[in-house]
Amino acid sequence: MVAISVKRFTTSEFHRLGELGFFDNGPVELIRGELIEMSPKRTPHSVCNTRLVRRLILLLGERATVRGQEPIMLSEHSEPSPDVVVAKYRQDDYLERHPGPDDCWAVMEISDSTLGYDRGNKLSLYAESGVRQYWIFNLVNRQLEVYREPYQDSQGNYGYRQKLTYLATENVELPMGDCVLELDGLFP
Template identity: 50%
Template sequence: MTLATAKRFTIEEYHRLIELGFFPEGDRTELIQGEAIQMVSKGKPHAVCCSLLIRELSKLLEDRATIRCQDPITLPNHSEPEPDFTLVRNREDNYLSHHPMPDDILLVIEIADSSLDYDRLVKLPLYAEAGISDYWIVNLLEKQLEIYTTPYQKSTGTFDYRQKQVKLPNETTPIPGVEGVSLDLTRVFPIILP
């Protein structure tokens, strides 16, 4: 009996498919370990949180780092995810020559409601394997910020982060890689009115 296997793409093949129009314009797809994955659509709380984060990060960072919103990053494990936010080192070419790679990345942020399991079970080990030192999940379901640091490889061969810290919506947290700058979480979590 022969089992069917999925075709896995290299990053170059994935880019070629995009150029050929294989994915319709506006189609939210990302490459995860060689597989083209359809991203879930965003609900209102996710969209509002995204807007609030753009506003706050722009004010706080000014030009000390580049803020990328739902743009690709290139990882060595045949992956090109599109995190909700990536804070990267400033570059003269503004990443026109290539998408940011792990050495360029200060922080990856995912906003999670319906995608919470995916962000924890798929994205987290993916970012840890790539050596991304700081990963945040803005957990809208449990109204908390999950901060993951210090990636490592487990004895089983899988990847994870050694440290997890939880911040509540009434707290502040320093922004990794940007000296002396903290994010006030009261300005990030959407207020849901009755």
């Protein structure tokens, strides 16, 4: 019997592959050492992303850094590019390094065709990494799912202790407090 091994990439190797042009066919994320091709964004996804980033920038100003579809560094083997990240404000806009879990107020994904993946693999990855809040803008059901308080269960699985669901006409408080995001008009 022949043993089969899988090559897991580090973030350094991932960056080097990018420099060499390996990802010219489209965006790729590094998730737990695996290269994951990101699916093409449909128009409703892009519209929701544009509206959300615009609204957050206007709402937060310089109280936080809003990053749209930019990488975050979760570990030596995971560097996803969430749709939106609300990070602690830094004057250098994270020039030295990508934000890590301690820098992120909330990590947000906009989900339609990737809803199962975002609720499964991405949710456990963000919880394991210590991301405090994970938001899924669920385009299928036109609602926002907010996950809080990452934890590990007795079997070693990662998840969030709280899940709150907001309808498309409701408001949600942002994690840094005293800022309320109106959801009305965000969902196409």
